[in-house]
Amino acid sequence: MLLFADTADTKILAELLETGLIDGVTTNPTLIAKSGRNILEVIKEICGMCDGPISAEVAATDAATMIKEGEKLAKIASNVVIKVPLTIDGLKATKEFSAQGLMTNVTLCFSATQALLAAKAGATYISPFVGRLDDQGADGMQLIHDIRAVYDNYDFDTEILAASLRNNTHVAQAAIAGADCATLPPQTFRDMFKHPLTDKGLETFLSDWKSTGQSIL
Ligand code: E4P
Numbered sequence: 001m002l003l004f005a006d007t008a009d010t011k012i013l014a015e016l017l018e019t020g021l022i023d024g025v026t027t028n029p030t031l032i033a034k035s036g037r038n039i040l041e042v043i044k045e046i047c048g049m050c051d052g053p054i055s056a057e058v059a060a061t062d063a064a065t066m067i068k069e070g071e072k073l074a075k076i077a078s079n080v081v082i083k084v085p086l087t088i089d090g091l092k093a094t095k096e097f098s099a100q101g102l103m104t105n106v107t108l109c110f111s112a113t114q115a116l117l118a119a120k121a122g123a124t125y126i127s128p129f130v131g132r133l134d135d136q137g138a139d140g141m142q143l144i145h146d147i148r149a150v151y152d153n154y155d156f157d158t159e160i161l162a163a164s165l166r167n168n169t170h171v172a173q174a175a176i177a178g179a180d181c182a183t184l185p186p187q188t189f190r191d192m193f194k195h196p197l198t199d200k201g202l203e204t205f206l207s208d209w210k211s212t213g214q215s216i217l
Contacts, residue, residue: 001174002052002181004161005189008035008042010049012186017050024052026127026163026183028083028107029059040076047077055105055125057083058093066093074102081105081124086114091121098122105161112146119156125181129164130174141170144177168192 002023005016008031016022025046032039043056054077058069070082070093081103084090090106097104098121105125106118110133118126128147130140147160161181162174168191174182184192 001179003189004053004055004181004183006031006163006183006185008032008037008046009186010035010042010045013046013049016186016189022050022052022189023181024054024079024081025050026055026083026105026161028055028057032057040072043073043080044076047079051079053081053103053105053125054079055081055083055107057085057107061085061087061089063089063092063096066090067096070097070102070104071100083107083127086110086118091117094118094121094123098124107163109147110143112143112150115143115147115158115160116150119151119154119158123158125159125161127161127163127183130162130170131164131166133164134166140164141173141177144174144179148178 003021004024004026005013005022006026007013008027035042047054056073058066060066060069066084073082074080082097083105084093085108086106094104094106103124105127106123107127109115109126109128115126128143133140133143144162159180161183162179163183165171165182165184165188171182171192
């Protein structure tokens with residue numbers, strides 16, 4: 001499963017990229033607003049930091065303007081993925097981007113039928129929002145299973161990019177459900193490395209090793 005960083009904060013991104021385990025980046029208008037920076041500048045900087053897919057979201061709601069915005073975003077770098085909302089206009093724009101050979105990430109997906117439409121429109125990635133469904137009392141992870149089944153039934157190439165993941169359990173369950181990629185808030189990515197038994201076990205190993213008086217180097 002590819003792991004993407006869900007952030008527009010380039011300082012934090014630099015720290016995460018040092019692990020060598022981040023395959024791409026996703027942003028959205030909220031994350032751009034939080035960064036306090038111009039979208040074109042920040043996406044350009046991120047594309048220079050990471051060779052993988054970098055999602056940059058359009059802000060228009062009509063297809064014609066979405067297409068203009070997407071074409072401008074795609075000109076920033078060859079690894080830009082145009083992120084569009086899952087609306088009728090968003091999917092019209094997705095079809096056009098697909099015809100132009102541009103990558104797309106269809107976002108704000110909350111149902112298997114929406115995901116089916118996005119795949120038919122030629123989306124490169126579909127972003128089902130797990131956490132926001134859970135917030136409503138629905139089973140967000142079931143959506144990942146459902147989309148996996150639908151895409152496998154019909155051999156769609158659209159990749160499932162599990163989004164709105166809030167914790168380690170979400171990441172593990174998305175991987176078990178067969179999501180192709182997961183986008184993670186920085187803290188969720190950091191939490192993936194941690195387990196209390198790892199810390200406890202290492203403490204014991206280090207103390208026992210010290211008692212041997214040995215040195216490997
Ligand atoms: C990523 O593409 C999404 O914008 C993001 O995962 C949404 O996460 P949130 O529901 O925690 O805001």
